[in-house]
């Protein structure tokens with residue numbers, strides 16, 4: 316409808332250009348863009364105004380998630396916080412998880428200090444050799460969630476590293492075209508599928524790790540610092556009912572299991588790729604690196620380190636993180652929503668059952684809102700009147716990201732620690748990272764290497 320996007324346009328949805336092609340389609344055919352795919356209405360929203368209208372103002376109409384064969388297989392029949400449809404059980408699961416995270420995030424400062432320090436120690440160990448930082452970043456974002464979830468009773472490092480690889484591989488295998496095809500072409504489900512077998516093997520490994528942690532904490536062990544399990548101020552402790560102030564708790568069974576799983580799946584790779592994109596842009600813009608480092612030195616002195624509460628005092632570091640999230644939102648198409656009843660967006664009728672895709676990538680590149688939208692300009696967020704409301708890397712409304720505060724704090728603290736300790740330089744052949752985007756649930760950047768040169772003490 317609206318502009319009558321041809322069937323050929325719909326094929327772009329499945330094409331590995333992903334969000335960028337949807338963005339071009341929206342510019343050509345308008346917003347919202349309505350397509351018919353395999354008998355289903357798909358509505359793509361490409362402006363912040365339309366996304367806010369659907370997900371925040373009319374949240375009750377669009378709070379659902381579409382049914383998916385694969386999502387159901389990996390989430391114990393849809394008991395998932397992120398992919399489960401809206402129901403009273405889901406509402407309780409989301410309320411309890413948000414409450415538990417919000418409580419744990421209040422104690423974030425020492426935890427991020429420790430994790431930021433450990434990250435820089437690992438980076439120091441690479442010496443002057445150019446390195447790909449993907450593995451280090453995913454391990455430290457996953458460890459942060461482990462510390463929040465399990466406190467000082469978190470599993471040993473080797474186990475967390477192996478679990479991190481499992482979480483990353485799971486998203487990679489799930490995103491393969493041969494596996495995704497099972498969602499749209501049911502007839503393929505009767506054929507053997509190597510990707511699906513691998514996906515189910517990874518789900519088993521993921522579940523074994525999470526289940527062993529829940530069991531270990533339920534029986535009331537004693538941690539290295541003598542605290543009884545589950546510690547009240549951890550996410551798992553609060554979800555198990557250790558904290559009566561957490562609303563809608565306690566959780567149990569599959570809902571508890573899948574809530575924990577979602578913290579790891581939702582928070583590991585997204586946060587790590589945001590850090591990687593920040594490093595990639597800073598390699599292209601060494602002058603921004605120098606300015607952020609100067610700000611860190613001036614505000615924190617020679618020994619201070621950035622804390623989550625310093626965002627107001629370190630506006631350029633914060634703006635650098637924000638500009639990275641604008642240009643490369645780690646979840647470029649968010650997660651699909653489903654219309655629970657007949658509704659409308661921007662005056663266009665949307666039938667019940669339609670799939671609604673918020674194209675955050677397009678909204679963040681909208682030339683009507685953003686001046687020079689394709690350029691990395693952190694200073695745009697230092698100016699009065701910057702269009703903050705058009706920035707939606709975590710979505711908005713009733714299904715917005717539950718880990719937003721944690722992710723923002725991690726990105727700010729980790730990037731600050733790295734820039735205080737190291738100059739980011741390209742390898743000796745001068746090769747700069749490729750900044751192009753590819754399709755996928757998570758917006759990965761092409762692998763690149765960086766040299767980490769220790770900064771001389773001020």
Ligand code: HEM
Nearest residue numbers: 397577578581582585586646649650709710714716718722
């Ligand atoms: C830079 C990092 C992150 C980004 C950009 C991001 C982005 C998003 C987006 C766009 C959504 C979908 C919103 C929608 O459906 O409209 C989402 C959902 C979600 N995120 Fe994040 N996220 C990040 C980090 C995290 C972290 C650290 C956690 C937890 C520890 C987390 C847990 C979740 C969960 C559980 C959901 C599902 C919420 C629901 O369906 O009700 N995310 N996130």
